[in-house]
Amino acid sequence: MKAVRLHEYHRQPVVEQVPEPRATGPFDVVVKIGGAGVCRTDLHIIEQQWAEKSGVRLPYTIGHENAGWVHEIGPGVSTVEVGDTVILHPTPTCGLCHACRAGDDMHCENSAFPGIDCDGGMAEYLLTSARACIKLDRGTEPADVAALADAGITAYHAVRKAVPLLYPGTVCVVNGAGGLGHIGIQSLRALTATTVVVVDRNPEALKLAEQLGADETVLADGAQVEAVLDLTAGHGAEVVLDFVAEQGAQQDAFAMTRRGGSHFVIGYGGNLDIPAIDLISTERTVVGNLVGTYNDLVELMVLAQAGRVTLHTRKYPLDAALDALADLDAGRVRGRAILTP
Ligand SMILES: [Zn+2]
Numbered sequence: 279m280k281a282v283r284l285h286e287y288h289r290q291p292v293v294e295q296v297p298e299p300r301a302t303g304p305f306d307v308v309v310k311i312g313g314a315g316v317c318r319t320d321l322h323i324i325e326q327q328w329a330e331k332s333g334v335r336l337p338y339t340i341g342h343e344n345a346g347w348v349h350e351i352g353p354g355v356s357t358v359e360v361g362d363t364v365i366l367h368p369t370p371t372c373g374l375c376h377a378c379r380a381g382d383d384m385h386c387e388n389s390a391f392p393g394i395d396c397d398g399g400m401a402e403y404l405l406t407s408a409r410a411c412i413k414l415d416r417g418t419e420p421a422d423v424a425a426l427a428d429a430g431i432t433a434y435h436a437v438r439k440a441v442p443l444l445y446p447g448t449v450c451v452v453n454g455a456g457g458l459g460h461i462g463i464q465s466l467r468a469l470t471a472t473t474v475v476v477v478d479r480n481p482e483a484l485k486l487a488e489q490l491g492a493d494e495t496v497l498a499d500g501a502q503v504e505a506v507l508d509l510t511a512g513h514g515a516e517v518v519l520d521f522v523a524e525q526g527a528q529q530d531a532f533a534m535t536r537r538g539g540s541h542f543v544i545g546y547g548g549n550l551d552i553p554a555i556d557l558i559s560t561e562r563t564v565v566g567n568l569v570g571t572y573n574d575l576v577e578l579m580v581l582a583q584a585g586r587v588t589l590h591t592r593k594y595p596l597d598a599a600l601d602a603l604a605d606l607d608a609g610r611v612r613g614r615a616i617l618t619p
């Protein structure tokens with residue numbers, strides 16, 4: 279089969295022939311890929327940023343946002359059948375450790391992360407496990423939903439955690455309305471009655487945010503903190519979801535959070551510098567967020583299949599993987615680039 283393989287860091291991956299994976303373990307599932315999302319994390323992998331953390335051996339196949347059809351199952355698999363349409367939670371987990379038993383998939387002690395620490399989904403077929411498969415309506419086009427498996431679940435997970443804080447009358451700031459932020463806005467609309475204020479430096483992104491249901495938009499032109507304070511009678515927001523968290527946006531996000539409020543860090547790249555006295559005197563909470571649980575993705579797919587969360591995509595054939603990576607790197611992709619083998 280064809281696969282997008284990374285042979286050397288700081289060099290482009292290669293589209294080449296490799297053997298197809300087989301379902302040899304009892305809970306193995308081989309999925310015929312219908313869509314594989316192209317993510318900034320793929321660029322960071324090529325730049326060697328993940329090499330030490332993941333411990334992956336080169337060459338390997340990248341691609342961690344995957345959906346498709348079940349192609350082969352191991353003898354113990356009873357939850358999906360050959361031919362089922364599925365989206366894949368990014369980490370096949372063990373199901374037996376403490377975190378797994380609490381439903382906290384991202385902190386499983388024995389999980390893999392295909393596309394990061396082993397062969398991923400930018401290929402015709404992917405080996406995963408029954409625990410990662412979420413069965414979708416037969417009519418769902420995998421390429422339309424694949425990116426919900428990472429970008430979507432990450433935004434939804436943060437919103438889901440913030441829901442108890444976002445009762446009617448509250449304000450939630452969405453800092454950054456790109457790939458993750460635009461799912462965050464739709465999730466807030468579907469799950470809460472909070473007032474949604476969207477901050478972004480791109481006027482086009484703010485236009486899209488308005489179409490998706492933002493109550494207020496703020497252009498990040500240098501005066502965005504003051505603008506949010508003006509909109510909240512000088513208090514700031516009960517919740518700030520920071521989808522950027524680099525180049526100073528993380529400091530802005532904390533400054534936009536009101537007394538007793540919560541600052542959710544979802545993007546990464548920058549350092550957050552907060553004097554301890556500011557934390558204790560205002561009792562603000564800073565919350566980290568890592569991808570999401572299997573159940574988060576199940577819930578998000580309910581919204582997606584009901585048309586309440588939609589993803590803007592641009593499709594590329596698998597052979598054009600390098601074009602997709604180059605377009606993403608150069609900022610030429612609107613929404614999400616998806617490879618379709
Ligand atoms: Zn991703």
Ligand SMILES: [Zn+2]
Nearest residue numbers: 372375378386
């Ligand atoms: Zn586990």
